[in-house]
Amino acid sequence: MSIDFYWRLPTHGCHATIRRGSYDRGDWSPLQAGNQTPGLTASGEDDGYRYIDHLAEIAKAAELSGFIGGLIPSFPNTDDPWVISPLLARETKTFRFMIAFQPGFLDPVHAARLSASLQRATGGRTVFNIITGGGGPSQLWWGDSFAHDDRYGRTTEFLDIFRGVWSGQPFDYDGRFYQVQGDHLSPLLSREEVPEIWFSGSSDAALQSAAKHADYYLSWLEPYEQITDKFARVKERTAQLGGEQKCAIRVDLVARPTEEEAWHDIRTGFENVSDATRAQWRGQPTDSVGASRQAALRPTEARRWDELIVGKNLWGGFNLLRGGPALGIVGSYEQCAEQLDELIGRGADAFILAGTPHLEEAYRIGEEVLPLLGRTAAAQPLLEAAE
Amino acid sequence: MTIKLYWRLDPAAEPQRGEPSARPAAGFLPRDVRTAGLTRYDYYAQVARAAAITGFDGLFVAYRPESDDSQIVAAAVARTAPRLLLVPEFPSTVGSAVYAAKEAVSFQRATHNRLGWAIAPGADPEDSARTAEFLHVARGVHGQKPFDHEGHFFAVQGGGFSDPLARAAFPPVFLQGTDEEGLQLSANAADVHLFADARLDELRGQVETLERLALGAGREVAAGIIATISARETVEEAAGGTGITGSYDDVAEQIATLHAAGITHFVLSASPSLEEAYRIGQFVLPRVRAALGQLRTAA
Numbered sequence: 001m002s003i004d005f006y007w008r009l010p011t012h013g014c015h016a017t018i019r020r021g022s023y024d025r026g027d028w029s030p031l032q033a034g035n036q037t038p039g040l041t042a043s044g045e046d047d048g049y050r051y052i053d054h055l056a057e058i059a060k061a062a063e064l065s066g067f068i069g070g071l072i073p074s075f076p077n078t079d080d081p082w083v084i085s086p087l088l089a090r091e092t093k094t095f096r097f098m099i100a101f102q103p104g105f106l107d108p109v110h111a112a113r114l115s116a117s118l119q120r121a122t123g124g125r126t127v128f129n130i131i132t133g134g135g136g137p138s139q140l141w142w143g144d145s146f147a148h149d150d151r152y153g154r155t156t157e158f159l160d161i162f163r164g165v166w167s168g169q170p171f172d173y174d175g176r177f178y179q180v181q182g183d184h185l186s187p188l189l190s191r192e193e194v195p196e197i198w199f200s201g202s203s204d205a206a207l208q209s210a211a212k213h214a215d216y217y218l219s220w221l222e223p224y225e226q227i228t229d230k231f232a233r234v235k236e237r238t239a240q241l242g243g244e245q246k247c248a249i250r251v252d253l254v255a256r257p258t259e260e261e262a263w264h265d266i267r268t269g270f271e272n273v274s275d276a277t278r279a280q281w282r283g284q285p286t287d288s289v290g291a292s293r294q295a296a297l298r299p300t301e302a303r304r305w306d307e308l309i310v311g312k313n314l315w316g317g318f319n320l321l322r323g324g325p326a327l328g329i330v331g332s333y334e335q336c337a338e339q340l341d342e343l344i345g346r347g348a349d350a351f352i353l354a355g356t357p358h359l360e361e362a363y364r365i366g367e368e369v370l371p372l373l374g375r376t377a378a379a380q381p382l383l384e385a386a387e
Numbered sequence: 388m389t390i391k392l393y394w395r396l397d398p399a400a401e402p403q404r405g406e407p408s409a410r411p412a413a414g415f416l417p418r419d420v421r422t423a424g425l426t427r428y429d430y431y432a433q434v435a436r437a438a439a440i441t442g443f444d445g446l447f448v449a450y451r452p453e454s455d456d457s458q459i460v461a462a463a464v465a466r467t468a469p470r471l472l473l474v475p476e477f478p479s480t481v482g483s484a485v486y487a488a489k490e491a492v493s494f495q496r497a498t499h500n501r502l503g504w505a506i507a508p509g510a511d512p513e514d515s516a517r518t519a520e521f522l523h524v525a526r527g528v529h530g531q532k533p534f535d536h537e538g539h540f541f542a543v544q545g546g547g548f549s550d551p552l553a554r555a556a557f558p559p560v561f562l563q564g565t566d567e568e569g570l571q572l573s574a575n576a577a578d579v580h581l582f583a584d585a586r587l588d589e590l591r592g593q594v595e596t597l598e599r600l601a602l603g604a605g606r607e608v609a610a611g612i613i614a615t616i617s618a619r620e621t622v623e624e625a626a627g628g629t630g631i632t633g634s635y636d637d638v639a640e641q642i643a644t645l646h647a648a649g650i651t652h653f654v655l656s657a658s659p660s661l662e663e664a665y666r667i668g669q670f671v672l673p674r675v676r677a678a679l680g681q682l683r684t685a686a
Contacts, residue, residue: 026551027496027551027554028550028551048499050496050497050498050499051496051497052466052496052497076489076548076549077548077549077552079493079496079497079552080489080490080492080493082458082490083462083490083493083494083497084493084497085462086458086459086460086462086463087462087463087465087466087494087497088466089428089462089463090428090429090432090463090464090466090467091466093424104483105482105483105486106481106482106483106486107480107481107482110480110481110482111482113452113456114456114458114459117455117456117459117460118456118459120426120427120428120455121426121428121455121459121460121463123423123424123426137544137545140543140544140545140546141485141543141544141545141546142483142485142486142543142546143483143484143485143486143524143536143541143542143543143546144483186452186453186454188402188408188453188454189453189454189455191408
């Protein structure tokens with residue numbers, strides 16, 4: 001048995017420490033002493049480094065410390081994964097670029113050409129995280145006005161065409177959203193592998209689309225009973241629809257030599273959160289089912305850091321400290337490994353991990369946590385089952 | 388009037404160069420140690436570095452549907468070829484104009500504003516209108532917040548980039564074509580209009596038309612040319628070449644003449660791309676710059 005572990009490239013700047021929320025890596029903060037990429041020279045001028053130089057450092061750290069690649073998220077104020085991936089293609093060797101994108105961004109035939117070209121540029125290191133949910137004002141910002149279930153219909157059609165033209169034979173398609181006549185990739189491009197497809201979305205419309213096209217079904221971490229049920233439901237539903245679904249979890253870790261040190265960093269981070277951030281904590285309206293499920297995990301107020309402990313080594317306030325999911329794992333290296341082993345036992349076939357700061361934590365988790373996997377008490381049932 | 392000289396990388400040219408699938412499978416006597424990790428992109432990067440080393444101002448990457456995508460190629464070589472403006476050519480049918488603008492901004496942020504956009508002329512009669520709207524929306528979300536648009540091809544509500552993305556410069560836009568509609572589109576929306584190679588008197592007329600239309604639109608649009616170039620030590624050796632042809636002195640003079648006719652951007656190509664980049668960069672560009680009094684001198 002082997003499990004794919006991805007890391008994450010923070011595309012909206014990064015924090016030097018989980019203890020403070022300032023984005024002091026990248027230019028999402030003003031150019032000033034103490035900030036990096038860009039930073040200041042000794043004489044006080046822009047040092048010429050750009051945020052991509054920091055992302056290159058993280059990608060190298062991830063591949064050197066044993067991660068298979070990294071998720072590259074896409075939001076309105078992030079740098080873009082379709083640009084980051086080819087920019088870093090030639091200076092990485094094994095790092096897989098997991099590109100988050102919405103089908104509405106690109107024409108499907110063009111997307112297939114881009115993907116095959118990127119496969120050629122990277123030696124087959126392209127992976128997709130197809131995002132369909134979201135919705136609300138954010139979709140209109142992107143110039144995308146489809147309603148929720150229509151978007152999954154479109155994602156299915158997009159991927160039908162994406163795979164159809166990749167066959168290399170003239171391909172016709174007459175869908176609700178796309179029409180294609182005789183398009184196909186050239187032999188040079190079509191001999192590349194179709195990128196692995198990771199899929200998100202908790203609604204039934206999403207699962208129908210996933211059953212047809214997804215290699216991995218990706219979820220944020222949820223309380224364990226809940227995620228066990230979810231993965232079982234996804235695997236069952238997609239089996240009914242004729243698919244075989246692997247499942248994956250995206251989760252942040254605070255892993256330290258001792259549990260006390262890990263909770264100390266969480267507590268310090270919590271105490272440094274401004275009142276304004278706490279006031280905004282309940283989040284913004286969205287029609288994404290996944291985001292609503294996360295919102296339901298939260299206590300109504302964030303008064304004390306330890307009120308957000310929702311299980312052994314589980315803390316529900318991560319999105320107070322940085323953007324993203326609320327629930328994360330906190331503990332010693334051994335405890336973090338135990339939690340991951342437990343999740344593997346509950347149906348996880350792959351992970352996207354992250355920690356703040358992303359560069360240093362790629363090494364820490366790669367060196368201290370990943371080697372413990374499969375050796376903890378939680379792994380024993382797995383090992384017995386595999387025999 | 389400054390001159391800008393670009394080398395044109397055609398991803399479909401010299402298709403066997405660096406192409407792993409073109410390596411001889413059998414009957415190749417030398418021990419072959421080339422790994423799968425050595426690819427066609429190493430060749431693209433070499434051509435880009437050749438253009439940088441030999442003094443070109445930029446690298447134009449042609450749109451070739453059957454070969455590697457120009458935007459992937461441009462990004463893949465960007466960090467290895469410093470200083471060059473990178474100008475991928477692509478049609479306005481690639482997808483959302485908002486997304487294209489966002490990709491452009493990321494490229495600009497990562498490369499100290501070294502991106503240009505060459506929108507490929509389309510075969511479809513609708514393409515000119517689409518390109519106009521594509522550029523309107525892309526510039527709109529880059530320059531205004533909130534930006535709203537309800538058009539024939541694109542719709543946006545509450546769009547527009549925030550800092551730091553909004554701080555990146557919008558890429559200079561290169562458009563092509565010789566008909567009046569194409570020139571009018573350039574007058575309205577291009578920074579540079581690229582003509583196809585033609586007789587000098589024809590080009591003079593086209594440049595005049597462009598200038599007249601741009602004046603009408605209240606804009607300044609630079610004129611450029613996409614041309615092949617055949618330059619050799621002697622005119623005899625260059626005989627039979629295509630495009631701008633002759634000895635090094637001859638072609639430099641022809642380029643200077645075109646420059647005097649109002650053409651300031653030169654997108655040049657010759658095959659094989661690497662060797663010819665060195666030849667043109669080393670023997671022709673210095674002569675052109677000397678003729679125009681713009682010779683680069685050592686500090």
